[in-house]
Amino acid sequence: MNKKKTILDIQKMKSAGEKITFLTSYDYPFTRIMDECGIDAILVGDSVGVTFSGYDNTLPVTIDEMIYHTRAVVRARPKALVVTDMPFLSYQTDLRDARLNAGRLVKEGGAEAVKLEGGANMAETIRAIVDMDVPVMAHIGLTPQSIHRMGGYKVQGKKDEQAQRLIEDALAVEQAGAFSVVLEGIPMKLAERITAELSIPTIGIGAGPYCDGQVLVIHDILGLCEKYSPKFVKRYADASGLIAEAVSSYISEVKKGEFPDEGHSFN
Ligand SMILES: Nc1nc(=O)c2c([nH]1)NC[C@@H]1CN(c3ccc(C(=O)N[C@@H](CCC(=O)O)C(=O)O)cc3)CN21
Ligand SMILES: CC(C)C(=O)C(=O)O
Ligand SMILES: [Mg+2]
Numbered sequence: 001m002n003k004k005k006t007i008l009d010i011q012k013m014k015s016a017g018e019k020i021t022f023l024t025s026y027d028y029p030f031t032r033i034m035d036e037c038g039i040d041a042i043l044v045g046d047s048v049g050v051t052f053s054g055y056d057n058t059l060p061v062t063i064d065e066m067i068y069h070t071r072a073v074v075r076a077r078p079k080a081l082v083v084t085d086m087p088f089l090s091y092q093t094d095l096r097d098a099r100l101n102a103g104r105l106v107k108e109g110g111a112e113a114v115k116l117e118g119g120a121n122m123a124e125t126i127r128a129i130v131d132m133d134v135p136v137m138a139h140i141g142l143t144p145q146s147i148h149r150m151g152g153y154k155v156q157g158k159k160d161e162q163a164q165r166l167i168e169d170a171l172a173v174e175q176a177g178a179f180s181v182v183l184e185g186i187p188m189k190l191a192e193r194i195t196a197e198l199s200i201p202t203i204g205i206g207a208g209p210y211c212d213g214q215v216l217v218i219h220d221i222l223g224l225c226e227k228y229s230p231k232f233v234k235r236y237a238d239a240s241g242l243i244a245e246a247v248s249s250y251i252s253e254v255k256k257g258e259f260p261d262e263g264h265s266f267n
Pocket of ligand 1: 047
C-alpha cells in the first residue's frame with residue numbers, strides 16, 4: 001500500500017488477521033528508513049527520555065520535548081501512522097490539561113494520534129480527548145510512568161485478581177473510545193484473552209505472540225541502548241558495534257595522516 005496509513009487501516013488489520021507492526025522513532029533519519037521498510041505505525045515514545053536524552057526513566061520528559069521529536073519524525077513524511085506519547089504530568093492533572101496537551105501534539109507536532117498510560121482510571125480522559133477528534137491509544141499493564149508505584153519495571157497481571165483488573169481496564173479503554181491499546185509486560189495467556197475480548201487491536205511489548213501487533217523500541221532492536229535489557233527485547237543488529245568501528249577507523253586514519261587524502265580535498 002502506497003498511501004498514508006490511518007487508524008482505520010490499523011483497525012482493519014485486526015479483522016483481516018494481519019499483524020500490525022509498530023516501532024518507536026524520535027527523529028528524521030530513522031523514520032525515513034523504517035517507513036521505507038514498510039512499518040505500519042511509528043510511536044514517538046516517551047522512551048526518548050531513556051534512549052535519546054539519557055535519563056534513567058521516562059518521568060522527566062516534557063510535552064515540548066515530545067512536540068520537538070514528533071516534528072522531526074513528521075518531517076520525514078512517513079506513510080506510517082504517527083502516534084505520540086503523552087508524557088508524565090501532561091494528562092494526569094485534569095481534563096483541560098489533557099485536552100490541551102493532546103491538542104498541542106497534533107497542532108504543533110503533527111501527530112495523528114496520541115497515547116497515554118492507564119486503564120479504567122483514565123477512561124474519562126480518553127473520552128475527553130477522543131471527543132475533540134484526536135484518536136487515542138491506551139497503554140495498560142507495565143506502564144513505565146507508574147515505575148514508583150510498581151516498585152520497578154515488573155511484569156503485571158500475574159495474580160488472578162490483577163489479571164481480572166487488567167481485563168476490566170482493557171474493556172474500559174475500548175468503551176471510552178480508544179482506537180487501540182498497548183499491552184506491556186503481561187503474561188502471554190492474559191494478552192491472548194484480552195486480544196480475543198476486544199474489537200480494537202492490541203499491540204504487545206513483552207506480552208507474547210497472541211496480540212494483534214507488536215511494538216519495540218528502535219534503539220533496543222539495534223543494540224543502541226544498554227541501560228535496560230528486558231527479556232522481551234530481541235536484538236536484530238549491533239549498531240553500537242558498527243558505530244564504534246567507524247569512529248575508531250576515523251580516529252586512527254586522522255592520527256596516521258591517512259585522512260583526509262587528496263580525493264577528499266579541494267584544489
Ligand atoms: N530502551 C527502552 N526500552 C524499553 O522497552 C523501555 C524503555 N527504554 N524505557 C521505558 C520502559 C522501561 N521498560 C522496561 C525496562 C525493563 C524491564 C525489565 O527489566 N523487565 C524484567 C521483568 C522483571 C520482573 O517482572 O520481575 C525482564 O526480565 O524483562 C521491562 C520494561 C520498557 N520501556
Ligand atoms: C515502548 C512503548 C510502548 C512506549 O510507550 C515508549 O516507547 O515510550
Ligand atoms: Mg511510552
